[in-house]
Amino acid sequence: MYDVIIVGAGSVGSAAARELSRYRLNVLVLEKGHDLCAGASKCNSGMIHAGYDPIPGTNEAKFNAPGCSLMYQICDELDVPYLKNGTTIFATDDNGMKELQKLLHYAELNHVRAEIVTPPGLYDLQPDIGKDVLGVLWVPDGGVTNPFSVTFALAENAFHNGVQFLKETEVTHIRKTDSGFTVTARSTLDPACISSQASPVSFEETSSESISAEDGSSVICSFETRMIINCAGGHSDVINNMVSARHFHIIPRFGAHVVLDRKLSEKLTTTLMETPHDLPGGGHTKGMAIIPTLGGTMLLGCDATEVGDPDFTDTRRESIEQIVDYFKAAWKDLPTGSDGSPFPEDAIISIFGGCRPHADTNDFVIGEAEDAPGFVNAGGTESPAFTACVAIAQHVAGICIDRLKPEKNPSFDPYRKMKKSFRDMTNEERRAAIAENPDYAKIVCRCEMVTEAEIRDAIRRPLGARSVSEVKLRTRAGMGRCQGGFCSPRVLEILSEELGISPLEVTQCGGRSTILSGRACQGL
Amino acid sequence: MREVQLVVIGGGAAGMAAAVSARRNGVQDILILERNDSLGGVLRQCIHNGFGLHRFKEDLTGVEFAAKYEDMVREMQIPFLLNTFVIELKPDKTITAVNPEQGLIEIRAQSIILAMGCRERSRNALLIPGARGAGIMTAGTAQRYLNIDGYLPGHRIVIVGSGDIGLIMARQFVLEGCQVAAVVEIMPWSGGLPRNMKQCIEDFDIPVYYNSVIAQVRGKERVSSVLVAKVDENRRLIPGTEFEIPCDTLLISAGLIPENELTEQAGIRLSRATRGAEVSEELETSIPGVFSCGNVLHVHDLVDFVSEEAEEAGQNAAVWLSENRSLPGSTSTESTADPSPESVFSQSDLADDIVPAVSGDGVGGIVPQFVRRGTAKKEISFMFRPKNRFRDAVITASSGRDELIRKKAIALTPGEMCRVTIPAEKLAQASEIRFSVEGTMV
Structure with missing residues (x-):
């Protein structure tokens, strides 16, 4: 019997797991993806929102600002890099200036530091900002981190402190019992693998007629638990509606980011955003933003379009055009383009997108379901849920702790040591790293300067990478300007060696996404 | 810090030819830095013929062409370091590189020849929308999987762009028993050599759709089809012209980009048009004593001309070294201290x-x-x-x-x-x- 089962290993689920690992509790995290951080957290920009913009009084406002400081705290504890570069919301017309006044008022009510800065003081703050900018809201506590690193770090630390994780395991049913719940899930892991990582109460091989060829082989397994925390992001409505009659619904809101090569990022000392506004088809966006990343690239985006499928990650022509057209027009206002240089279309190296799990309640759905004691929601986790993930986690974990009254975990270790990336090392540090492990001298990803040592480590770590794109999220290999053109064959080779599988079995991102489809020259 | 007269960065077609020529013109102290585990660069995966017709008056494969130069490098006993990756190039011509044997290597070069080659434009840089699963790669990556590793990346292939690598790969996939469903080219004409269009596409009856783009990639975990659409004269998609082609692989062969990240790092002035360094008739960049040649300078059509250009760069570097060797200090740094992109020759007083x-x-x-x-x-x-x-x-x-x-x-x-x-x-x-x-x- 588990004390708590957490559904979903995105940023919120992983943070909840870590909070619970401070106590002597049996905790299991079920993740349907091939990897952790597979849903909305994966598609997140990594912005640490200070909390100036949520409507005061909402859950979003309640958890954002405390979440922001907690995010910096856990980044320090878990050795995750971040930039506290501030957020600058800029206005180029009177309506924009009015919007800044409103945001300043919100910021005050949300207890977030912010001030409106206009020329000439603006040019001290932002020397390269465009001359058409009338004023900005300067929010010094905004920042940027990497959503994958944060999520992996939280999960790794939770794992280290005793939490169990099962990937590739999708919750299909939840049944109330006298002592809690029976959670039934479908897993594509083999039964031996499941039993070695978790304690199911029953197994059932799916009969051949009940699974289509699409699904491949899978097993149904059941787990008993006292409590459940629903951190299923885009599917948090489905999980809630299995248990509670107080239904809510996720309206997946797709957004895309365009990635620019790192050449231009020197001029970008802060994250810049236009003022938020309502969208033509309803809904609301925080505004287009230009976000410096830890890797030195820049993210441009994002748009907001309602789509049916919360797992939708295809890039859309309309999104790309909307973002590129917006930045072509706005480029002159930004520090990167205020010198008159045109929008650098040839510096675009990538596009990615995914869905924000927007709930029809227009707010995070947080707390125990009134009609299902022991079932705790952390759903509808659209932006700023990534920033707020630890604050949300503390709240929902707190409900479990109040109920279960566990002892503290005496061996809880809040820290995780992570070696600096080769790219960020000084030459002296590099020399030392190579002396210790010559694989540090084997550069696999040229564009992002990722070494073989780092790639092997990403695979060997607990809850480590098992596919090419999982290596990419952990190391940045393939994230640069050539997008894996040179390094993916080598990454594939290393994965095959480390996992002890044929190169033909190595996948892009799990499931049937194998990269190679056969030996060449079979006829010879 | 080790001192070297001439460092050649890159041991592919350009780097080897440059080093060989520099030696022939009297440079004794040469070092080639190559990031792969063998010399030859991309030629190692070019098992097709058509190389060397100009340079050697022979019809060679890429592998044979590279071997000819590698033999010369070895006969002349020109030192080279393999598995050696340059991580930094400074305006004062100091180079930092790493390799597993020597760790971090620092070299002060009197002169440098940049011969880093080029990379392929990716699917994402082309902003091809749609699914992002497996089955999408550049033609050169597919060529490596096939010719170096011995694996097929797919069985039914659509190729975006009609660059030469894509055309060569189209033919090879047919010979491997795969189906090449289409070549989709945004321009009204092919970007590849006419001989490749004839020998690799027309001779194998592979359909080519000109004035066309991929409107969408479909398939959840792996590509299952692509939507192809026509474009207007401004290369904007014409809605309503889409049609679907089933495939399991999408190869990108739509342009090559010179790999000038080190060049930029050193503050060498680049040309917007070629995306390579701006060079004089001596192939000298804005830093005196630093030369550039081959595909890192501009993307060539034939490797023969890469080698020819590189041999010229090697000769010019030799002349430069002989003229500058007597200068005070072993490295001519007096005009290279300023790493600003405004180079010596763009200043008005020198114009x-x-x-x-x-x-x-x-x-x-x-x-x-x-x-x-x-x-x-x-x-x-x-x-x-x-x-x-x-x-x-x-x-x-x-x-x-x-x-x-x-x-x-x-x-x-x-x-x-x-x-x-x-x-x-x-x-x-x-x-x-x-x-x-x-x-x-x-």
């Missing part, structure tokens, strides 16, 4: 000393970008790609109203480079060298 090459109608980026007045060379060869396909074309170079040269061509295509040689004496009075192409656009 009188150079004659710029300028792209006129129908002409893409030109190499070299300028000629020094009083150059020691008797004639200067210029290379560029025409921007369109022309029939009955005339290539001219002029300075103001003075025509410097006029050359006829039956047919020109962007897939093939134009090479124009102008006697240096004609440039003595020129204020610029403006190249233009006129003819019937086809």
Whole structure:
């Protein structure tokens, strides 16, 4: 019997797991993806929102600002890099200036530091900002981190402190019992693998007629638990509606980011955003933003379009055009383009997108379901849920702790040591790293300067990478300007060696996404 | 810090040829830095023929072509370091590199030849929308999987762009028993060599859709089909023209980009048109003693011309070293301390000393970008790609109203480079060298 089962290993689920690992509790995290951080957290920009913009009084406002400081705290504890570069919301017309006044008022009510800065003081703050900018809201506590690193770090630390994780395991049913719940899930892991990582109460091989060829082989397994925390992001409505009659619904809101090569990022000392506004088809966006990343690239985006499928990650022509057209027009206002240089279309190296799990309640759905004691929601986790993930986690974990009254975990270790990336090392540090492990001298990803040592480590770590794109999220290999053109064959080779599988079995991102489809020259 | 007279960064077609030529011209102290585990660069995966026809008057595979140069490097005992990755190039010509045997290596070079080659434009850089699962890769990556590793990346293939690697791979996939469903080209003509269009596409009846783009990639975990659509004359998609082609693999062969990240890091001035360094008729960059050649300078059509250009760079570096060796200090750093992108030759007080090459109608980026007045060379060869396909074309170079040269061509295509040689004496009075192409656009 588990004390708590957490559904979903995105940023919120992983943070909840870590909070619970401070106590002597049996905790299991079920993740349907091939990897952790597979849903909305994966598609997140990594912005640490200070909390100036949520409507005061909402859950979003309640958890954002405390979440922001907690995010910096856990980044320090878990050795995750971040930039506290501030957020600058800029206005180029009177309506924009009015919007800044409103945001300043919100910021005050949300207890977030912010001030409106206009020329000439603006040019001290932002020397390269465009001359058409009338004023900005300067929010010094905004920042940027990497959503994958944060999520992996939280999960790794939770794992280290005793939490169990099962990937590739999708919750299909939840049944109330006298002592809690029976959670039934479908897993594509083999039964031996499941039993070695978790304690199911029953197994059932799916009969051949009940699974289509699409699904491949899978097993149904059941787990008993006292409590459940629903951190299923885009599917948090489905999980809630299995248990509670107080239904809510996720309206997946797709957004895309365009990635620019790192050449231009020197001029970008802060994250810049236009003022938020309502969208033509309803809904609301925080505004287009230009976000410096830890890797030195820049993210441009994002748009907001309602789509049916919360797992939708295809890039859309309309999104790309909307973002590129917006930045072509706005480029002159930004520090990167205020010198008159045109929008650098040839510096675009990538596009990615995914869905924000927007709930029809227009707010995070947080707390125990009134009609299902022991079932705790952390759903509808659209932006700023990534920033707020630890604050949300503390709240929902707190409900479990109040109920279960566990002892503290005496061996809880809040820290995780992570070696600096080769790219960020000084030459002296590099020399030392190579002396210790010559694989540090084997550069696999040229564009992002990722070494073989780092790639092997990403695979060997607990809850480590098992596919090419999982290596990419952990190391940045393939994230640069050539997008894996040179390094993916080598990454594939290393994965095959480390996992002890044929190169033909190595996948892009799990499931049937194998990269190679056969030996060449079979006829010879 | 180790001192070396001439460091060649890159041991592919350009780097080997440059090193061999520098040695022939008397440079004793040479070091080639190569990031792969063998010399040869991309030629190692080019098992098709058609290499060496100009340079060796032989029809060689890429592998054989590379072997010829590697043999020369070995016979001349030119030192090279494999698995060696340059992580930093500074304006004062110091190089930091890493390899597993020696760890971190720091070298002070008197002169440098940049020969890092190019990379392929990716699916994402082309902004091809749709699914992002497996089955999408560049043609060169597929070529590596097939020819180095021995694996097929798929069985039913659509190729985006008609660059040469894509065309070569189309033929090879057919020979491997795969189906090449289509080549989709945004332009009204192929970006590859005419001979590759004939031998790899037409001879195998592979359909080519011109003026077309991929409107969407479909398939959740792996590509299952693509939607192809027509574009208008502004290369914008025409809605309603989409049709679906089932496939399991999408290969990208839509342009090569010179790999100039080190060049930029050193503060060397780059050309927007070629995306390579701006060079003089000596192939010297804005940092004296640093030369550039091959595909890192501009993307060539034939490796023969890469080697030819690189041999010239090697010779020029040798001359430069002989002229600058007696200068105080072993490295000529006096004009290289300033890493700003404004290079020596773009400063107005020096502008009188150079004659710029300028792209006129129908002409893409030109190499070299300028000629020094009083150059020691008797004639200067210029290379560029025409921007369109022309029939009955005339290539001219002029300075103001003075025509410097006029050359006829039956047919020109962007897939093939134009090479124009102008006697240096004609440039003595020129204020610029403006190249233009006129003819019937086809």
